[in-house]
Amino acid sequence: MPHLSLSDLTFTWPDGDPAFEGLDAVFGPGRTGLVGRNGAGKSTLLRLIAGDLTPDRGSVTVHGRLAYLRQDLTLDPNRTVDGVLGIDNQRKALHRIESGEGTEQDFADATGHWDVEERAVATLDRLGLAHVAPTPDALGRTVGTLSGGETMLLGLTAALLGDPEVLLLDEPTNNLDLSAKARLYAAVDQFPGIVVVVSHDRALLDRMDTIAELRRGELRMFGGNFAHYRETVEAEQEAGRAAVRDARADVRRQGRELVEAQTKIDRRLRYGKRMVAENRYPKIVGNERKSQAQASAGKLRGNHADKLDEARRTLTEAEELVRDDREIRIDLPDSVVHPGQQVVEVADLTLACGPTVSLAVTGPERIALVGRNGIGKTTLLRALTDMPPRVPWRALPQRLDVFDETRTLAQNLADAAPHATAEQIRGRLARFLFRGNDSDVLTSALSGGERLRAALAMILLAEPAPRLLMLDEPTNNLDLPSLQHLTEALAQFRGALIVASHDLPFLREIGATRWLELTDDGVREVDPR
Incomplete structure (x- = not known):
């Protein structure tokens, strides 16, 4: 076996x-x-x-x-x-x-x-x-x-x-x-x-x-x-969140009880001092009662303080059970493409892999580019960047080969955005979960998911801000929370999009307005259903 x-x-x-x-x-x-x-x-x-x-x-x-x-x-x-x-x-x-x-x-x-x-x-x-x-x-x-x-x-x-x-x-x-x-x-x-x-x-x-x-x-x-x-996991998290709520309530309750106990203790001590000062009872009796009151007060205060400490430890343990994983935060540039504005246009373009393609993108269209493996989607996107589009654009290649592998992540972003300050670059990287010394790592050492996050940060910080994004399989290697953030950001983008992907739910969720299938005979519009 x-x-x-x-x-x-x-x-x-x-x-x-x-x-x-x-x-x-x-x-x-x-x-x-x-x-x-x-x-x-x-x-x-x-x-x-x-x-x-x-x-x-x-x-x-x-x-x-x-x-x-x-x-x-x-x-x-x-x-x-x-x-x-x-x-x-x-x-x-x-x-x-x-x-x-x-x-x-x-x-x-x-x-x-x-x-x-x-x-x-x-x-x-x-x-x-x-x-x-x-x-x-x-x-x-x-x-x-x-x-x-x-x-x-x-x-x-x-x-x-x-x-x-x-x-x-x-x-x-x-x-x-x-x-x-x-x-x-x-x-x-x-x-x-x-x-x-x-x-x-x-x-x-x-x-x-x-x-x-x-x-x-x-x-x-x-x-x-x-x-x-x-x-x-969700059931555990719900139980963990409930435990955190209970523990926080217990901390507040124990804190109030400690304050109330301290108030009672202070009131008793003041009363004892007044009785001695007014000669209500012999001094030796007053001192004895004072000692007993102080001992009792110390014990009471200690009991409540111990309960508060225990409540705080319970809260800490409960909070550790609740997942607080970091998530990327994507803010796409506020780049508007107006209706009727010409973005991309090619006519009778013969791709190296065979098909002849005519394609026009006008205004803030959102193109979902689909087709079988090997038909030429990547070749088409590469050809569009070679001619180039009529508005500022950025492309995310499938192989993520947008970096100088001999330079750090921060240096690569500085090359893409020469007018950005070092603080702006590190701030952008932090939003994509590259924090502190992570910015100084060579891009050649990044994992697949890290390379995708870094590439996204690089094209979105680029100058000038892109009004057309061409993305080739952008969901590869993304964990599910990061995929959700990317989906939400692209859904709000006000520029034009051309996205090649086999992830149909993703294409629907970003609000694709046209679905184009690349075939051996060229491009044809299809019904996403």
Whole structure:
């Protein structure tokens, strides 16, 4: 049986920033969704499990063949499909054997892999990539024309070809169209071993058997799918909020009682002093009563003070149970595009991938650009930026390659907004959860979710303020609260939008006014229903 466990797993980044301290967990057969806020360390944990990183202390135990699909999967456009799949040497050995020129090493390489070409073609077909290599001969083609979604599916094909028993997937639905997602869901459902999936795809997470939440460096397991996890967390939060309300009320009550007790004590002491001063009873008796009153007052005061301290401790414990996770705050520039104003216009533009496109955007239109993987949505957006639009614009590319990787986050933003002060730049970054020294981190060290937040901050702070935003798969890698904030901000934007996405609920929620599908024959308007 495949097995995956973590024991006292501890890891600290070279800059001293701790990632995990003493993690213990067991992942049994079945599907586990690994969730958490952007930057919580989900990808880091997968890299530790895969052996890409070495823990400071503790261990990772994996029984069974392991395959790992990375979030930042990128391919050299000159690589061949069989090279990406890791079967190029086996194919060459098979071909030499078939031509009668096989060596002893060729037979060793081919043993157990005689049908590797057929299995590769069949797996590509199962994942919707039959057009990439419809026959074994086509496995030698280069991958430079693949879309982001096709790249991800090709990486998944490579992972599955090794017949793994433990499968790690990091944001596997990024850039996938609806049919491709359905095929990936089926592949995950049918996988017989251990699957650990990092994802913000709610539909995929609802297919999980277990949800593992990574939060504040700790890992907690929840039985059931994502919907059950959310119900459990919300019930806990409601109970936690009720406990906070009760604890705050108790603190106020104990505070009032302490004040009332102190008032009574002061009144008694004043009364005793007056009795002695007026010679109501002998001095020795008065002193004795004074001592007794002071002792009693001290005890009473101490009891109430202890109760107040206990109430405050209870409040602190209750508040710690209520989640106060930081959330991004997005303020889009107040850039107005008036009705009738020409924003973008192209006529009979032939894309490198085939379709010929004519497109005009007028006024504050909100274009939802949809279409299957590989049809050319990214190519179209890139072409629009090359000609360029008639109003100030900014584009968010799918690969988020908008940074100088050798410079810090703050320096990159300063390049985009040369008139902004250092305080303004750091203030903008803080709204996107890059606070303090986070602004001085090299962009090459950012996680997928952090890169997206940084890219959003960069295009929205740009000078001049954009009146057209062109966004290519902007929901990739965003955690659910951040996605909600982005949705709300885009819904309020008064400029023009062109958004390429496979996330149909997101496109509806930002108020798309036109839905355009890119096909082999060009662009056509479609009904979003």
